[in-house]
Amino acid sequence: MIKHLLRGIGIFSGALILSLGLFMVAFLGLAGYAGYLTHQDMGAAAVPIRLLSQGLTTDAGGYTLAPECQDLLSEYSAWAILINDEGEIIWSQNKPEDIPDHYTLSDVASFTHWYLGDYPVTVWNRADGLLVAGSPPGMQWKYNLTISIAIMELLKRGIPTFFFTLLISVILLVILILHYGQKKRDRARSGWIDGISHDIRTPLAIIMGKAEALSTDSTLCGPVAQDANAILTASQNVRDLISDLNLTMRLDYAMEPLGLESVAPAPLLRALGAEVLNSGLASSLEINIAAEAEKLILRADPSLLRRALLNLIQNALRHGSENTLTLGLTTRRRQVIFTVTNAWPGLTPSQLAQLGTAPPTRGKSPDGLAPHGTGLTLVRRIAAVHKGRLAFTSPEAGRLQAELWLPSRRWYHPFP
Template structure:
């Protein structure tokens, strides 16, 4: 489904880009054709000077003009200037147009304007025929290009085309990026809803199992062996519940759906609270827990999400318990290290340091097997606080260190 949606989006974006480029090419071509065609039509103002000249004939009594109605209909005017520069015939000539011209006057208006009237001229045996139109009715301008400039016109068109193509491609990439992000958010939301639903469905029967197991564990009429079995069921159910909680939280941190609720906290107090939670939760026989807080740790303050850091330390302690089934001594502490606050957990069980898992995180142990969500969640919590997780061999066993900037 995801692949089909992506292909559809890419095809749609490609069609949009191709259509935009085609429209641009047609628009440029159409504009050029319009300019050329319009220039050709407007150059005669819809009236041919040759036709006007043919309509003007010289007679013994002067001149006969058979296109007077046409000039009036088109709001045009015309006049004939003889070799002496005098106007010897006119039809509709405006009053502000002179009746005599020098050679310089003729040279100035033959291609442009006469008293701001756009004019056209035609040489006749008996003089110069001038046809004019109203002021402001026609725009005339010289269009002159050097051959070197003309040779660069295709390059300019190619450059403009490439610029337009880049704009279209950029717009397409922006649309695709937004579409991808939207689909990604939808998938993340669906995944979150699914995991939340599964987690809820697991917690409900799990709570019942833990409750009944606790009752059986405390039942005096059961044999010690049966009560121990009930205790195992309760502990494993509790472990399963923690795994479900970790899975839910690690997913939310992965997709940045878990907001950090930062507040001022004292690392020393946090360490003591975690130690109390572990001891009150019933630390099994064979395990010992102690706290190591140097004097400078008492004065440390940290802007962080307290519940998340508490979860990280609990996971490190649980990791020590889970990987030392024969029992061990666990030390939990905090200290300052330059501009960092260091929260650490160390055991003396003699276990091996987890090998880097796929992706470079130290989340594997015992031959490279995946360590599960426990340490991954600790690493995610550290990274969400712009810190990191280190796992290394300590003085007695495995040392887990969470470094958070102060």
């Protein structure tokens, strides 16, 4: 538990550091791009103060602003003033009415770095005074540095987008890393189970062959032949267990492709019943198929469906008190229901609830329910991949009924 917790904290911390680092890189890149636009006069909001100063000349008649500079002021909706050393305005162009005509040293120091009133301004020092050019309010953001409002809008829209994009990218990267790790563990688990299964099958085949040969040897006495038959039966159970374990694992990790085909459930159930009787597993077997279920066609994997039904039948015969079975097929709420019913004296509601959740795998449950191994687990997996479910009911006292529900919606096609 602590190991998984520390691992989760480490992954989260790494993802957080990575996301912050990518965010800083994106921010610096965006700021650099904004600076490039500013140096290229793209989105510039202030009149070029150097050009304005060069265009302002003086002669005997006073100051004259070159026509091209007057056009610049009009283009930028700007105004300009020239302040002498005494703080008086000695020349102006388009000066707003709320701009003062006299300035102190502190006023000059203030608007040189910030604003003049609500107007963002730029200044240029000349021999005859301080040239001030102002832009309309709202055209520039001016605190320590001057950036076009258009550039600021780009930053305002771009930074959150970059941040959330990078955050989502980091989250997806973490998910991919975890998914890769999970797939790697799944492959290792699959390889381990396949290897163990192969190692068990080889000696198991030898045991089964020897046991079968001994059971059919007419020279052996009865008890020895019976022991050989018991060994053969136990070996077959181990073989089936290994097969169930492998198939359960493959279904759990979506490694078993579904071969969906059109399956007629009524003939399938009859064939399974005949197979069970011919094999001698059950001394008595009854099959009840509802009339509305006789002509149904299901879309299912026939081998997996047959495997699930056989597991239910074998589980009922192994754990039931009698060697008799009742197989059924019916429909309800657009669902096809396979049923396997057997005698189970003394079945309590708590035992029935235990069967309905998960079969005990080790020892006995608190209700005294015997273990069922991987058989019912495999049936649940097969039902799940077919979008169905496994349920247990008690139709009458002392009887247990396993129900395999499969959805018939889209697959309900009666024969003509």
